[in-house]
Each structure stands twice: as structure tokens, then as C-alpha cells.
Amino acid sequence: MKLNPEQVTLDQLRQLCAGAEGSLDDTSMQRVADSAASVERIVAGGETVYGVNTGFGLLANTRIPDDRLAELQTNLILSHSAGLGDPLPRHVSRLMILLKLLGLGRGFSGVRPVVIEALQALVEKDAIPVIPSQGSVGASGDLAPLAHMSAALMGQGSIDVAGEVMPAAAALQKLGLDPLQLGPKEGLALINGTQTSTAIALDALFAGERVFAAAIAAGALSVDALKGSVKPFDPRVSKLRGQPGQIRVAKALRDLLDGSEIVASHATGCPKVQDPYSFRCQPQVMGAGLDLLANAARTLTIEAGAVTDNPIVFPDEDCAISGGNFHAQPVAFAADTIAMALCEVGSISERRTAVLIDPKMSGLPPFLVENSGLNSGLMIPQVTAAALVSENKSLAFPASVDSIPTSAGQEDHVSMAPIAARKAGTIARNAAGVVAVELIAAAQGVDFHAPLKTSPKLQEVLSSVRKLSPGFTSDRYWADDMAALQFAVLAGEIGAGEDFLG
Missing domain, CATH: 1.20.200.10 (Fumarase/aspartase (Central domain))
Structure with missing residues (x-):
């Protein structure tokens, strides 16, 4: 089904939880592109913006040079992939990805369409990241579980491909997918959010x-x-x-x-x-x-x-x-x-x-x-x-x-x-x-x-x-x-x- 994040229904969510296919509609994808372009303009203008060109949390006042912004986002994902416990049920992790697509699809997060496409590819290919169930306190987003989801896009961690768990890098290669290279703001956009809590x-x-x-x-x-x-x-x-x-x-x-x-x-x-x-x-x-x-x-x-x-x-x-x-x-x-x-x-x-x-x-x-x-x-x-x-x-x-x-x-x-x-x-x-x-x-x-x-x-x-x-x-x-x-x-x-x- 085509999903419009501005008109989500309980029945749609029930169907997605039960395994129905879902992808963002064209209007949402245009909003995503517009917000990504806005981030590019903000970075080019030299304005200091939290999470775009600064550190995170207590390090928010630390300015990061423009040539290291991609490294900043990559480090964010790796450092926050710190969950423990049994993996979330497979269908819950899948729903979590779809909820993240809905949130990003509103067009206020600044991610590029390529990020949406990477998440969508996991769902379409039945490749679900293995996400530890413990590690989030439900504020500043579900940081650890969403970081594990994001790390899988980068070839880190593990992915369950149609029931077979394998290293994420091997899974991406098997599926013909390139590891995602994050741009400014994108790592933070992926791990900030309530999608894990909401999916569970x-x-x-x-x-x-x-x-x-x-x-x-x-x-x-x-x-x-x-x-x-x-x-x-x-x-x-x-x-x-x-x-x-x-x-x-x-x-x-x-x-x-x-x-x-x-x-x-x-x-x-x-x-x-x-x-x-x-x-x-x-x-x-x-x-x-x-x-x-x-x-x-x-x-x-x-x-x-x-x-x-x-x-x-x-x-x-x-x-x-x-x-x-x-x-x-x-x-x-x-x-x-x-x-x-x-x-x-x-x-x-x-x-x-x-x-x-x-x-x-x-x-x-x-x-x-x-x-x-x-x-x-x-x-x-x-x-x-x-x-x-x-x-x-x-x-x-x-x-x-x-x-x-x-x-x-x-x-x-x-x-x-x-x-x-x-x-x-x-x-x-x-x-x-x-x-x-x-x-x-x-x-x-x-x-x-x-x-x-x-x-x-x-x-x-x-x-x-x-x-x-x-x-x-x-x-x-x-x-x-x-x-x-x-x-x-x-x-x-x-x-x-x-x-x-x-």
C-alpha cells in the first residue's frame, strides 16, 4: 500500500504489523527531497545547527568542521549501537522500519531520498536488521535500537534475510545493496525518534x-x-x-x-x-x-x-x-x-x-x-x-x-x-x-x-x-x-x- 504519513490509520498500522507491504507515496518523497535540499543550504550558509555540524548531547557546543560531517554521522551510529538482550521479534523490527519511513516521510528531517530508498529496500527484500530489545530509555529517541537498524544499512551488525541471520555486510552484498554513506543530519534523523517504542x-x-x-x-x-x-x-x-x-x-x-x-x-x-x-x-x-x-x-x-x-x-x-x-x-x-x-x-x-x-x-x-x-x-x-x-x-x-x-x-x-x-x-x-x-x-x-x-x-x-x-x-x-x-x-x-x- 502507498503510505501518506499525514493520513495514517489504525487499520493501516494493523496491516503493516501483520506483514503487509508499504511504501511512501510520491508526495512524501518530494517532501523528503525538499528537506534534504534545505539541509544542504543550511550547511553551505555556515550556520551552527545541533546535530548537523555539532556534537551530540552534552557535546552539543562542539563545532565539527564541514569536511568531517559525514564522519560525525557515521561515528554517531557506531557509538550508539550499544543494545543488549534478546532481539526484537522480527515483525516488530519490520514495523519499526516502516514507522521510521513514515516519520521521515513528513519532510522535516533533512534526509536524502537515498536514505528512504535504503530503508525501503530492506523491507522489500525481507531483510530485517537484528535489533537488541534492551538499551533505550525512550527519550532523545530510541537511540540504541534505531542505531542498530541504521548500522545495518552501513554494513554493521547482523541482518535476518528471510529467516537466515548473517553479518550485515554479507547480507547487503547478497542482496546487491551498497552500504549507505550518511550525509549531514542523517544519522541523527535515523536514531532520534520513538519508532521502536511505538512499534512494540x-x-x-x-x-x-x-x-x-x-x-x-x-x-x-x-x-x-x-x-x-x-x-x-x-x-x-x-x-x-x-x-x-x-x-x-x-x-x-x-x-x-x-x-x-x-x-x-x-x-x-x-x-x-x-x-x-x-x-x-x-x-x-x-x-x-x-x-x-x-x-x-x-x-x-x-x-x-x-x-x-x-x-x-x-x-x-x-x-x-x-x-x-x-x-x-x-x-x-x-x-x-x-x-x-x-x-x-x-x-x-x-x-x-x-x-x-x-x-x-x-x-x-x-x-x-x-x-x-x-x-x-x-x-x-x-x-x-x-x-x-x-x-x-x-x-x-x-x-x-x-x-x-x-x-x-x-x-x-x-x-x-x-x-x-x-x-x-x-x-x-x-x-x-x-x-x-x-x-x-x-x-x-x-x-x-x-x-x-x-x-x-x-x-x-x-x-x-x-x-x-x-x-x-x-x-x-x-x-x-x-x-x-x-x-x-x-x-x-x-x-x-x-x-x-x-
Whole structure:
């Protein structure tokens, strides 16, 4: 698809994260050329501009001779390629490159079109730099990871070519690409920016929306397994509160349960007055989470097309202004809210599982298995879910409230956005495991109500669960079922049939 950085959509980003092709449109390339020409004029005019002909950070007052400006940019990339840790997932690094293209494509960064072409070639040839996941504090840009990306263009570091990792120089030669020679401002334009944090956060968001949809489906199925009430999902209740997420979730639950024979069987004469909060408060809890996810999606969509390097070049005036758009605080806050929302998605899901396996609460056989005692049923899958929830609670403490000075105090407040984003991704995966356990429990609970059937929509959910985890009458090896369903949840193969984030 052709990308216009001034009109980025969440769906475009979702497609790019999933592997869709993308390149800058012609208008963007013209803006890039105009900004590069402006940098040439600034250098020729002799003006001292940070990062163009000065040192960096605390060395900003050190003027660099014109004949050493290319060396300055090369040294910048090499010195900042100082990351550690496991490599970022391949698709996240690819998305990071595409986000960098979007930011540079606004035409305020001063790079030449050849830089765009070099980045674009990596994506087109499925050659993704190997980028360590640790080393950025999310201010002054994601310096270390973006430096590793840039170093690969110069033949330094490693590149993953269609799944085969090799030295960057060998990879470029194999692909018929020349190592990039950087010009004034270009190294700084490449490593200043929030693209690493934003890419990781977007990946967590997209995983999170799939987990959210599966959790809604699991929650509805659990209501039927419990023979719970649908009255709390009445639109009149949510309308009186007015929270948009709550209204949407209540409607989704009503739609999923519509036509259930189990619901109809206890519509009158049911002795129960109220269900536990984890069942009847789903619109309130999940709806609040949805509102957080939606707000994070808005922030990250804006950030994806933002100019976040420094200094910013204004071609119409041939001037450059040093600012702070590289500070990733908006991304950090967005990532932390994703983490908190998904932590609660998992937390309330585990509570529903705990209710279903407890005969005093559910009226179903203990641990949802016949001959309990001889069989332990879902006793330990629920323990695993509890362990994942506890881990998520620890991870959900916001990274964005932390800061540590760097660069000899020049960068004295930082966002920790990449740490927040990585934690959000882990929480999403853990929550998917929790929801997987609930799906097994809810499906088993519904089966106990046969010959009554759940609703047509939930029968589809039930069928998807049963393909990966058949019903059981005695104990069996659980890990494979749970892992398969966790994968299905993360892949979006089980859900409420609704696109909650648009």
C-alpha cells in the first residue's frame, strides 16, 4: 500500500504489523527531497545547527568542521549501537522500519531520498536488521535500537534475510545493496525518534485487542455455563452510566447470548438473585478496559505519523529548531494503559474460571469433571491462570512513572516507553493464556447443560474451542490444549465477532 504519513490509520498500522507491504507515496518523497535540499543550504550558509555540524548531547557546543560531517554521522551510529538482550521479534523490527519511513516521510528531517530508498529496500527484500530489545530509555529517541537498524544499512551488525541471520555486510552484498554513506543530519534523523517504542506498543495493542475479543466471548460462554443472568447487560443499565466502553461491551454480551436455550431455561423461576461481580460486572470492567485500549490506539496512531527526530528542519525557511519531540512520554503512557487494561482482562477472566470449578458457586461438578477425587479436572489449569494473573499484576506497575538521568545529565528526564511497551506485550501473552483456561472451563460447563444448547454465536465459539480441546470425562495432559488455545486467542481465531477498536 502507498503510505501518506499525514493520513495514517489504525487499520493501516494493523496491516503493516501483520506483514503487509508499504511504501511512501510520491508526495512524501518530494517532501523528503525538499528537506534534504534545505539541509544542504543550511550547511553551505555556515550556520551552527545541533546535530548537523555539532556534537551530540552534552557535546552539543562542539563545532565539527564541514569536511568531517559525514564522519560525525557515521561515528554517531557506531557509538550508539550499544543494545543488549534478546532481539526484537522480527515483525516488530519490520514495523519499526516502516514507522521510521513514515516519520521521515513528513519532510522535516533533512534526509536524502537515498536514505528512504535504503530503508525501503530492506523491507522489500525481507531483510530485517537484528535489533537488541534492551538499551533505550525512550527519550532523545530510541537511540540504541534505531542505531542498530541504521548500522545495518552501513554494513554493521547482523541482518535476518528471510529467516537466515548473517553479518550485515554479507547480507547487503547478497542482496546487491551498497552500504549507505550518511550525509549531514542523517544519522541523527535515523536514531532520534520513538519508532521502536511505538512499534512494540502497537504490537502489544494488536495482540491485546485479539485477547480482548476472545475474553468477551469467553465471558459470555461462562455466563451460560453458570446459568447466569443476562439482565445486568440490559442497555438501560449502561445508558444511565454513559461510559462508551461499557455500552459496547454490554451489547456484545447480549448479542453473543441471544438465542441461548440455557438462558431461556432459567428465565423464570430462577432462585438466584445476583451473579458474582466477575460475571455481572463484565460491561463495567471490560468496558473500562476497552476505553483505555481505544485511547491508546488514538495516541499510537498519531505517533506513527509524527515527526519525532531532532532538530526539526523547516524547508520553507531553511531553519532547524531543536526541540523535544523525541521524548516518548505519550507512548509510555499509552503502553502502560494497555498493560493495565489487559491485566484486568486476565484478572476477571481467572475469577470466572474459579467460580465455574467451585461447586458451591456454580452448581456444577467439582473442577468440572465427573468422579472428582479420582480426577482433578481443571484444578491445576486454574492454578496456572492464577499464576499468570499474579505475574501480570507485578508487570502492570507503570514504567512511565520512572525516570533516570542519562548523557551526563543532559537528558535528565526520560520516559521508559520501550520498557512499558515490552511489559504490555508480555501481559497480553499471559492474558491470552488465562482466557484459554476460561474457554476450556466455560465449554465444559456448557456441555454439562446438554441437551440444552448455548446461542448460535456461542456454539461457533464452542466449536472452535472443541477443535483444540475436546470435552473430557477424566484427567488428561492439559498443557497442549492450553497452549493451542492461547495461540488461537493471540492469533484472533477465537473472538466475539466484533472489531472493538475499529
